[in-house]
Amino acid sequence: MPATAKLDRRSFLKMTGLSGTAFILGFYSSGEKGATIVNMSGLEESVNLTPYIIIEKTGKIIIMNPRPEMGQGTYQSLPSIIAEELEISIDQISIKQTSGEKEFGRQVSGGSSSVRGSYTMLRKVGASAREMLIKAASEQWNVPVGECYAENGKVFHKPSGKNISYGELAESASKLEVPKEPVLKDPKDFKLIGKSIHRPDINLKVSGRAVFGMDVEVPGMAYASVERCPVFGSKLLNYDDSEAKKIKGVQQVVKAERVVFGKTHYDSIAVVADNYWAALQGRKALKVQWDYQGNDKFNSNDYEQSLRNLAKTEGLIVHNSGDFDKTFAESPLTLEAFYETPMVSHSCMEPMNCVAHWKEDNTIEVWVSSQGPSLIKDELSRTLGVSQDSVKVNIMFNGGGFGRRLQSDFASETAMISKAVGKPVKVIWTREDDTQLGPFRPMTFSAMKGAISNDGKAVAFQHKVISPSLGASRNATFDKTKPDNSMVEGISDQKYEIPNMKNSYVLADFHIPISAWRSVTSSTLAFAHECFIDEMAVKANKDPLAFRLEMLTTESDTKKVLNKLKEVSEWDKPLPKGWGRGIAQYEFFAGLCGQVVVVSSKATGEVKVEKVYAVIDLGTVVNPDNVKAQVEGGIVMGLVAATKDGIRFENGKSVQTNFHNNRMLRINEMPEIEVHIIADGGPTIKGVGEPGLPPLAPALGNAIYAATGKRMRRLPVDLSKIS
């Protein structure tokens, strides 16, 4: 029996009410159409054709999905790549989330890598299985392989018309050698890839049946709410839990620890109760004394001033081409500008939570919304000193990830609490915890310099980044004498042909935990980079799009994107008075997208985002409608980061606590978005989840300039009153 079949049925989640009994991850048998999603199904009498494909003798085909679903559509995109080559339709399969098993390698959703990182591999997986099934049939029938073909879950013998199902062939096929270089389908024959096929998880998500980490219940489980100091770097002096223990339902109060990146330890106190409400009331009744260790003096205003001061230092050179200093010194037309962006929260709609059970045999089972079972195993092993094999992970639907759920601090803390109380525990963060405790997207400040030649061309360009370091935040032994490449993402990689360019990085120490946030540092650096390109265009007295295209004389994806944007946005068509268009593009590790933002402005200073045009370049597209959804999402998230509150610190803690003062975009503020996809084949395939975000802020800033003549150099901007 394959390893993946050793699943226990005790773990089924019994849900009362109308939905009846549901599997842990949600179960919906849609009958005629759509795939079924299972997590804990028993797989008796099944055969692993490859680790990714399990064919039950009944003919049911299970496809393993190694990339957790957080809204990006991996339950459709990845299985359909296998199904395409395997010649099965999407409604013939069940999809099962992997749990960190070694045979699937690293299992993480992040870096917009799910499709681009596994496209060819998954096609080969499907094609190998198809070839094995065909070979098995040909051997069984004693006919040449060339006379057989696969279609719709069966192998057919062309001359005789006879056929046999995959289920019947699975066992003999599994004994055959796996072909090393299977023949992949011609893309013109694709039935699934490139089509806007409905996602199998949608039915669950419109009916309350999708099971998120928040929804998991296991027998004997207690609930916990955990008090942690919002002033980072504080030490617990003492606490009085006598009032907390008087709350009906409170079982125990135990000390725990939140460990971020395996290196920074924060004291915490968990109130464990029969139900969540009691745990929360108990937590409110705690009397806690913290030693802030001076960290309550920290505030954003002073820190930002320190970044501005640091901008005067040279920093570490990360790129140097031509002779920037000489060109800048000798050019007739130069300009300088300073750009600032804020810290922001991830604010996933599902607050952080985890169910963990530290069992008597010292194995740990967790049920969690996480971007990677591999990450959970790493964290528990690193922080709790247990072996990876003793950790069993059940990945649930993620109610948003955006990089926050690449961190597993909540999982190790929950496991500690479970160990302390000797039973399974569910920890639920309040929205206040989720907003105030980070890790946050770091701010980046940018000192920009540019020079224009007499004929109006960009001849020198400098982007100096001043910011805390993600590398230093994650890694205690980070070498600060070397630049942190994650903090200068993309600034030296844009395709503009500028002959003299010198980019640098100035590291600023920071005690607040920071982490990747959707599109990482490109989410802030693109604002400075592409707004400054616009400033150069203005200085050169040129149209911002024409100025960019003039710097793109050789063919490139960037040039294609900008030309497409020009066409779809009707760039040259006049706008009403008070309106303006702005353009930006940004190419970085995840991919490439360009946007045109159209705004209207009033004499009162109020600006409204009327429309956003986006062009994303992919090479190959698996699900066009889902790509559009992801770009729409990136634009909305970019708008929130550019125009809403951000996270600001006073007296050592985040001023923002919940959605009333850490505001998000709402439907009445939603602009119309039009997404275009460039997918003209080729060997590369680019990412989808993140590239839609970085161009938004600069395109917006450039549009505001076009509409009002006011240049936005500090985010967030308040659209109700531009000044």
Added chain:
Amino acid sequence: MASYNLMINDHSYSVDVDPQMPLLWVIRDFVGLKGTKFGCGIAQCGACTVHMDGNPVRSCTLPVSAMAGHKITTIEGISTNIDHPVQKAWIEMQVPQCGYCHSGQIMSAVALLKKNPKPDDAAIDIGMQGNICRCGTYQRIRKAIHRASELMATETKKAF
């Protein structure tokens, strides 16, 4: 602690809980219906939206003690086969991404369409602005509400 009889999705449930406990946690942890979500706890995000006598309310701030005699409907109660016109429209437009907010979004949309079967964009803005979606599905929500409005009109026609 006090005992309450709750009418949820036309089923009667008896719970013995703290009178101050918000309806949200009663529904989730005592009745066992997990479709209604916790998002903020202060009636700011709408993830916990349920209907009280047909009107959308934020269950995260409503104490259970105020529920006596009221009819509660949750996402599980709007259809048994995922075939409410709003659900059909949500599927057709492939609205959800992560999906976490959509129980609440759908409950707000169902209530909106009940009051206003043919809402224009301005009415949708008013009816739906209490619900935050962090994945940014608002454009699709808008389209899906218009589509659900059409589907409901067709169903009403058929019924006559």
